Amino acid sequence: METLYVELGERSYPIHIGPGLLRRLPLLLAECDIAPDHPLFIVTDEHVNQRYGSDVQQFLKDAGYKVGKSVVPPGDTSKSLHVLEHLVTDALHFGLDRNGVVLALGGGMIGDLAGFLSASYMRGVRFVQLPTTLLAHDSSVGGKVAVNHPLAKNVIGAFHQPVGVIYDTTTLATLPKRELTSGFAEVIKHGLIRDVTLLELLEEKRDQLVGLESPYIDRAILKGCRIKAEVVSRDEKEHGLRAVLNYGHTIGHAVEALADFGRLTHGESIAIGMVGEAMIGERLGTVKEDIVTPTKELLRAYGLPTTLPPYLAETDILARMYHDKKNRSGKLVMVLPTGWGQVDIFPNIPDDTVLDVLRQLKDE
Numbered sequence: 001m002e003t004l005y006v007e008l009g010e011r012s013y014p015i016h017i018g019p020g021l022l023r024r025l026p027l028l029l030a031e032c033d034i035a036p037d038h039p040l041f042i043v044t045d046e047h048v049n050q051r052y053g054s055d056v057q058q059f060l061k062d063a064g065y066k067v068g069k070s071v072v073p074p075g076d077t078s079k080s081l082h083v084l085e086h087l088v089t090d091a092l093h094f095g096l097d098r099n100g101v102v103l104a105l106g107g108g109m110i111g112d113l114a115g116f117l118s119a120s121y122m123r124g125v126r127f128v129q130l131p132t133t134l135l136a137h138d139s140s141v142g143g144k145v146a147v148n149h150p151l152a153k154n155v156i157g158a159f160h161q162p163v164g165v166i167y168d169t170t171t172l173a174t175l176p177k178r179e180l181t182s183g184f185a186e187v188i189k190h191g192l193i194r195d196v197t198l199l200e201l202l203e204e205k206r207d208q209l210v211g212l213e214s215p216y217i218d219r220a221i222l223k224g225c226r227i228k229a230e231v232v233s234r235d236e237k238e239h240g241l242r243a244v245l246n247y248g249h250t251i252g253h254a255v256e257a258l259a260d261f262g263r264l265t266h267g268e269s270i271a272i273g274m275v276g277e278a279m280i281g282e283r284l285g286t287v288k289e290d291i292v293t294p295t296k297e298l299l300r301a302y303g304l305p306t307t308l309p310p311y312l313a314e315t316d317i318l319a320r321m322y323h324d325k326k327n328r329s330g331k332l333v334m335v336l337p338t339g340w341g342q343v344d345i346f347p348n349i350p351d352d353t354v355l356d357v358l359r360q361l362k363d364e
């Protein structure tokens, strides 16, 4: 097991990464000051529950914990106020009080939803992230928790850090191929924003990485989590630097919302977004070298899309981009490349450049 830390003073927490950690959950929870006198409320989705729900519940019961569970339908449409209300009902019936702890067992959808439940339930209870997707190497770290609004991603949310992340990498073996592919988009993002050595690993060891071969996949996950932990430790509430983690997301979130939170996965949407934002960077001169070609090549090598689906209109995408949380004073703010493995934050992005790029992104 490898352990990294998100350093946030009294809210610092460990990220444990390794195989078989769900079996060791009671011990790892105890290390986070969660003893059996704290009731545990598991939130998971139907797919994850089918595979891991009963085992996790049993390990915890055997260790003397009182355990409740609520299971939601899979997919981003469950990241909603409607489903949140159901969870609150279940938590109340279970008797979850402020001494209790929410366990988010699943991918990023569950992490965000259960995290927002724990941020808002009785004005805040503790929660632990138990990620089960590759993408969740990103979503489980950093305390951005939220549900979606039909018009925009993650607009109803909070910053609420977990007290621990326990990432059992054995769970990745049961991920459907499309979801594994989707997760690589955020791994690639971490390379593109901050780490040329991660980009080299991704380029050179593709077959081993998609085959989930240890130690390559472990190294990629560790590098991604380390970048995330470092950025979050320096700028927890996105006053500046943290926005770099949002590379590809201005276009990506607009596309994801317009595709009804499901026709495209989060990873697929931000893959398209990273190509579009690289193109905008080249047009605006934030980067001198050709970033678009190697970005596309890398994303395609992992089976990710690099063009817009024909059913999305450029003008609709631009309109949705105006709901993005990075914007200031009614102007688009975007994260754009400044080199291979480097990005920066740029204000006042002109609409005509965005529309031109979106048109090109569709035609290619």
Ligand SMILES: NC(=O)c1ccc[n+]([C@@H]2O[C@H](COP(=O)([O-])OP(=O)(O)OC[C@H]3O[C@@H](n4cnc5c(N)ncnc54)[C@H](O)[C@@H]3O)[C@@H](O)[C@H]2O)c1
Pocket: 045, 046, 047, 048, 051, 074, 075, 076, 079, 106, 107, 108, 109, 110, 112, 132, 133, 134, 135, 136, 138, 139, 140, 141, 142, 143, 144, 145, 153, 154, 171, 172, 173, 174, 175, 176, 179, 182, 183, 186, 265, 266, 267
């Ligand atoms: N908070 C953050 O910082 C952050 C970062 C990135 C993404 N996100 C959010 O994360 C969400 C996407 O997360 P995701 O890609 O993990 O999707 P997801 O949680 O919807 O999981 C994808 C699919 O895989 C299934 N699944 C999960 N684990 C499995 C396993 N081990 N075996 C078999 N099936 C499994 C799920 O049931 C689901 O059908 C989006 O809502 C996105 O906005 C948040």
Ligand SMILES: O=C(O)C(=O)C[C@@H](O)[C@H](O)[C@H](O)COP(=O)(O)O
Pocket: 138, 142, 144, 153, 154, 186, 242, 243, 245, 246, 249, 253, 325
């Ligand atoms: O943690 C962050 O900060 C990120 O931007 C990570 C993103 O991968 C993630 O999708 C996040 O949920 C997006 O945040 P949002 O503020 O754009 O909703």
Ligand SMILES: [Zn+2]
Pocket: 138, 186, 249, 266, 270
């Ligand atoms: Zn993301």
